Amino acid sequence: MIDRWREVYEREYPRLLRALVAIGRDPAAAEDAAQEAFVKAHRTGLDNIQKLPAWLLVVGAREVFRKARRSKREGELWASLPARNDAFEAASDRADLLAALGELPERQRAIVVARYYYGLSYDEIADHFDIKSGTVGATLHQAIERLRQIQLAGRLARGAMR
Amino acid sequence: MTDERRDDEIIGRALSRAIETIDVNQTPFEKTRIATAPTRRSIFGIWQIATAAAAIVLALAIGSWLTRPGEDKPGVAASPTVPPSPISTVAPTASPTQVPSVPTWVYFARDGLPPVGAFIPGYGYAPTSASQGLHIADRLVGLRERAGQIPAGASNLMSLVAFNPTGGGPTPMQIGWQGDLATVEFDVVPGWGVRGAAQSQALLQQLVYTITEEPGIRRALITEKGKPNAVIDQLVIDRPLSREDVSGYSGVDLATRLAMDGGAGGRLSYATSVDKLSPGLARFVVTAQSAEVPQFSVSAEKWDNGTAADPGKYLLRVQVLGANDKEGLETFDSSPLRGVMTRNNVATGTGSGVTTYELRLDDFRPWRVLTLSNPTRIVVDIGGAPQAISDRIAVYSPTVGAAVSRDFTVSGLARVFEATVSWRVRDSAQRVVASGVANASIGTSALWGAYEIAVKLPQTVSGNVTLEVYEASAKDGSEVGLVRLPLAVR
Numbered sequence: 001m002i003d004r005w006r007e008v009y010e011r012e013y014p015r016l017l018r019a020l021v022a023i024g025r026d027p028a029a030a031e032d033a034a035q036e037a038f039v040k041a042h043r044t045g046l047d048n049i050q051k052l053p054a055w056l057l058v059v060g061a062r063e064v065f066r067k068a069r070r071s072k073r074e075g076e077l078w079a080s081l082p083a084r085n086d087a088f089e090a091a092s093d094r095a096d097l098l099a100a101l102g103e104l105p106e107r108q109r110a111i112v113v114a115r116y117y118y119g120l121s122y123d124e125i126a127d128h129f130d131i132k133s134g135t136v137g138a139t140l141h142q143a144i145e146r147l148r149q150i151q152l153a154g155r156l157a158r159g160a161m162r
Numbered sequence: 163m164t165d166e167r168r169d170d171e172i173i174g175r176a177l178s179r180a181i182e183t184i185d186v187n188q189t190p191f192e193k194t195r196i197a198t199a200p201t202r203r204s205i206f207g208i209w210q211i212a213t214a215a216a217a218i219v220l221a222l223a224i225g226s227w228l229t230r231p232g233e234d235k236p237g238v239a240a241s242p243t244v245p246p247s248p249i250s251t252v253a254p255t256a257s258p259t260q261v262p263s264v265p266t267w268v269y270f271a272r273d274g275l276p277p278v279g280a281f282i283p284g285y286g287y288a289p290t291s292a293s294q295g296l297h298i299a300d301r302l303v304g305l306r307e308r309a310g311q312i313p314a315g316a317s318n319l320m321s322l323v324a325f326n327p328t329g330g331g332p333t334p335m336q337i338g339w340q341g342d343l344a345t346v347e348f349d350v351v352p353g354w355g356v357r358g359a360a361q362s363q364a365l366l367q368q369l370v371y372t373i374t375e376e377p378g379i380r381r382a383l384i385t386e387k388g389k390p391n392a393v394i395d396q397l398v399i400d401r402p403l404s405r406e407d408v409s410g411y412s413g414v415d416l417a418t419r420l421a422m423d424g425g426a427g428g429r430l431s432y433a434t435s436v437d438k439l440s441p442g443l444a445r446f447v448v449t450a451q452s453a454e455v456p457q458f459s460v461s462a463e464k465w466d467n468g469t470a471a472d473p474g475k476y477l478l479r480v481q482v483l484g485a486n487d488k489e490g491l492e493t494f495d496s497s498p499l500r501g502v503m504t505r506n507n508v509a510t511g512t513g514s515g516v517t518t519y520e521l522r523l524d525d526f527r528p529w530r531v532l533t534l535s536n537p538t539r540i541v542v543d544i545g546g547a548p549q550a551i552s553d554r555i556a557v558y559s560p561t562v563g564a565a566v567s568r569d570f571t572v573s574g575l576a577r578v579f580e581a582t583v584s585w586r587v588r589d590s591a592q593r594v595v596a597s598g599v600a601n602a603s604i605g606t607s608a609l610w611g612a613y614e615i616a617v618k619l620p621q622t623v624s625g626n627v628t629l630e631v632y633e634a635s636a637k638d639g640s641e642v643g644l645v646r647l648p649l650a651v652r
Contacts, residue, residue, distance in 0.1 A: 006191045014590030014626060017186040027186070035194060042196040094180035101177060116174035117181045144170040147177065 004046065009038060016056050019117050023109045024064035025102045033063035051128075054120055058128045061110040068106075093151075100150035108143040115140055188590065188626045190563075190648070192360050264289055264297075264470045268305040269371035269497070270316035271364035274562050275442040275547055276409045277371045279497035279524060280313045294376050295337040297470075298344055301372050302335065315441070319365035322355040323348075326387070342380040343402050344373050349387040354394045362397040367408045371524070377468045380404050380475065405475060405525040410548040414528050416476075419461040420608055427456030427484025427538070430517055432504070436496040440558035440574075443546040444499040446521055448482055450538040457483040458540055460531055465522070473500045474522030478529060480542055486517040498524040498545060530556060530575050530610045532603075543575065543610075554578050554643035555631050556610070565652045568623065572615040578633040578643070581605025583613045588628045595623045599634075624651050 013034060020030035037060035041049060049055045101109055111129060114120045115136075126133035191197050263286025269277035285304040287297055305320045312318050325334045326349040338345045346369075356365050366384075373382035381402040384392045391400040406414075428451030436444045450456050458481060465477040472491060486504050493501035501522040508515030527545030534541060543556070550557040557574040560566050576583045581604060586597035596619050604611030619627070632644040 005196055009191050009194065009196065010188075011592055014186055014188055017188070018181050018184045021184050021186065022181045031186075031189070035189070039195050093176070094183055097173075097177050097180045098184070112174070112177065113181065116178045140174075141166070141170055144173050148169075148173055151173075 005042065008046070008052065012053055012056060013038070015053070015118075016060055019057055019113045020060050020064050022098060022101055022117070023061050023106075023113055024068055026064075026068065029064055029067040030060075033060045033067060036060070036063045051124065053118060054114070054124055054128045057110075057114055057118055061113075065106050065110075096151045097147065100147045103150050104143055104146060108139060108146075111136070111139055112143045112147070183624065185625050186590075187650070188648075190360075193358055195358075197359050263287055264291075266301050266304045267375055267470070267473065268301050269368050269375070270312045271319050271368050272316050272441070273360070273364075274410075274549060276411070276498070276525060276527075276545070277364070277367045278313055278316050278437075279371070279375070279500075280316075281495060294339050294344070294378065297376050298337050298339075298346065298373055298379070299335070301375060302346070302369075305368070305372055317364075319356055319361055319368055322361075323365070324351040324353065324355040325349060326351050339379065342378060343383060344376065344379045344381070345383040345385065346373055347385045347387055348392070352386075352393075356395055358395065359397070362395040363408070365394055366397060366399065366403070367410075370403050370408050371405055374405055374475070375473075377466060377470060377473075380464075380466070409525050409527070411525075411527050411545070412548075413553060414526055416462050416464070416526060419459065420531055421459040422455070422457065422533075422609070424455050424457040424483070425452060426514070427452045427458075427482055430456075430482055430484040430486045431488075432486065432502065432519060434494065434496075434499055434502065436494070436499050439543075440546050440550070441561055442498075442527075442548070443558065444496075444521075444523075444527075444544040446478075446480065446499070446502070446519070446542040446544070448480065448519070448540045448542075450482070450484055450540070452484070452538055453535075455533045455535075455538055455540065460529070460542060462526065462529070465520075472503075472522065474524065476523040476526045478521040478523060478542065478544065480519040480521065480540070482517050482519070482540065484517055485515050486519075493522075498527060500524060528553075530577070531608075532575060532610045532612065550574075550645055550647055552643040552645050554633055555583070555645045557629070557631055557645055557647055560629075560647070560649060562647050563649070565650045568619040568621065568651060570617050572617060572629065572631065574613060574631070575610040576602040576613050576631075576633070577605075577607065577610045578602060579606050579636045581611055581613075582634070583615070583631060584634045584641070585615055585617070585629065585631045587617060587619060587623075588630065589623055590626045592628075595620055595627070619651060627651055 016037065017030055017034045020033050021027050024030050024033065037056045040059055041052065041056060046052070101112065104112065107129075111125055114125050114129070120128070122136040123133055125131070125136050131139070265281045266285035267279050267281055269279050271277050282304045285300060287300045291297065305318065306323070334349050336347045354365065356362050369384055370382045373384075374380055381404045383402040384399050386392045391398060393399070430448055430450055432446065432448045434444065434446050439445060460478065460480050462476060462478050464475070466475060467473070473493070485506050485508065489504050489506055491501055491503045499521060503520040503522070505518045505520075506515050507518075521542075521544070523544065528551060529545075530543045532541045532543075533539065546556055546558065547562050549562050554577045555574070556576070557572060559573045560570060572585065581602040583600045583602055584597075585600065586594050589595050596617060598615070600613050600615040602611035602613040617629075627649050629647045629649055630644060632641040634640075635642050
């Protein structure tokens with residue numbers, strides 16, 4: 001049984017942790033939330049959970065938001081995310097995108113990550129996040145549009161500084 | 163798909179890639195709460211009733227953890243025939259011992275490795291002391307008090323243990339022994355102060371190794387006051403444990419023996435190293451005068467000299483046709499290799515006869531032999547990180563959990579068919595991001611060969627990866643001897 005959990009953990013944990021860092025912008029809180037999600041899954045039992053990845057993401061995201069409300073210390077943590085070795089442009093684009101994601105309302109962040117990072121379908125998102133399936137598309141589009149604007153603003157600002 | 167949807171999709175994918183590049187540290191599974199949460203069960207699954215009915219039970223009353231026992235004194239009462247209950251709780255008075263003392267050797271914990279031994283200064287019992295219980299107490303008290311003085315890379319979980327400050331008076335432990343078994347009852351505040359499977363296991367290793375350091379003692383039964391067992395966090399200890407039960411090595415067969423043909427080696431000399439090539443690894447090298455590898459054999463056995471002057475619980479016997487210039491026992495302050503006893507069946511310095519080297523070892527670890535030329539050498543490697551070795555693959559570098567760049571070299575020993583070592587690297591999503599084969603210096607043999615792999619990872623790979631090294635079976639292509647090392651790409 002432990003082996004099965006180990007396998008699940010090793011497969012799902014890194015992805016979940018990244019998603020939660022992206023959603024919550026606080027690596028420490030994300031780690032706590034990811035661990036919490038696994039403990040809850042463990043308590044619930046593998047056989048009682050359908051679509052474990054989505055389940056973990058939803059539970060983890062909820063934890064992240066709960067923690068974020070308790071301690072408002074976002075901003076400065078985002079800056080601490082390690083820079084990458086890649087070309088400056090690509091890295092800053094990524095950082096822009098991630099920062100832009102953080103500007104979205106909590107719920108939209110989670111849904112965007114569920115759709116594009118986890119690859120969940122509209123129906124799955126509707127199921128897991130408890131929203132009407134008809135509104136998933138609209139919410140996503142709204143969120144992405146906002147991302148695009150924020151990212152564009154960031155790129156322009158950087159261009160202006162050169 | 164509408165243009166709008168397609169644009170959204172592009173941004174979405176870019177975002178997904180951005181998220182994938184976030185560096186995260188994966189908490190090892192062993193350190194998670196789910197690894198430690200499940201039903202309480204014996205660590206070894208098998209229930210064995212620990213018959214701790216010692217014919218002789220010695221109750222040791224140690225005035226306090228800060229009052230060190232001196233030597234055998236009337237304060238320690240031996241009482242025959244009375245089973246486990248406390249017999250005597252007389253606090254030993256501090257004795258001004260001017261006699262030279264036997265230095266105290268204890269064990270400290272290392273992450274993912276067997277514990278490592280070291281002397282702690284300022285402790286020791288008198289050479290005249292015959293009480294095994296007192297010796298064990300001396301080591302445990304020393305371990306408890308010298309929390310600050312630990313070997314590099316090690317830690318002392320004993321410093322976390324919460325001993326009961328009030329209950330049952332100032333008696334934190336009682337020690338009994340019979341034959342090769344020592345029973346130690348600790349009076350601890352429930353919980354022991356350690357958390358999680360890794361810490362619990364590490365503390366258990368420290369205790370078992372330190373208790374069984376006493377000559378003649380091979381097994382330790384650890385209990386808590388008033389209970390038949392001990393529960394360290396989630397770890398239930400309900401039977402006597404030997405070092406081999408807790409060392410972390412599996413599948414080691416004491417009966418394994420290696421014998422190689424060859425000529426005479428002429429004059430021989432040896433050298434040793436510990437933890438130098440890889441953590442947990444002891445290397446013993448015999449250099450021969452001859453151009454050809456001399457005839458030699460390697461075998462192992464349980465061993466206990468019964469004295470602290472010639473320590474060790476196992477020995478690895480290396481016999482080489484040739485003569486070592488020096489004879490006698492050389493001891494080291496290193497773990498697991500504590501000493502080498504050299505004997506020659508003919509006169510020394512003549513270059514003839516057979517030399518027997520007996521390697522004194524703390525515990526029994528898997529061993530590997532390879533030979534090298536210019537100069538001619540027989541290399542015996544003992545142990546390594548348990549996670550990094552299998553019956554046919556040993557990875558010496560990088561070490562378990564190490565940070566590596568995208569270009570790194572893997573080195574180690576292998577004993578595989580046609581010397582072909584297979585490897586691959588998986589990213590955190592378990593995708594294979596690089597793979598290949600490498601050649602070991604020797605294949606299909608009782609001897610091991612050295613290999614080196616130059617790994618080059620794509621620029622997109624970062625964060626936690628897993629290096630897997632294995633043999634692709636010649637029979638059916640199945641993977642055998644797989645070794646998996648978590649690494650972090652920086």
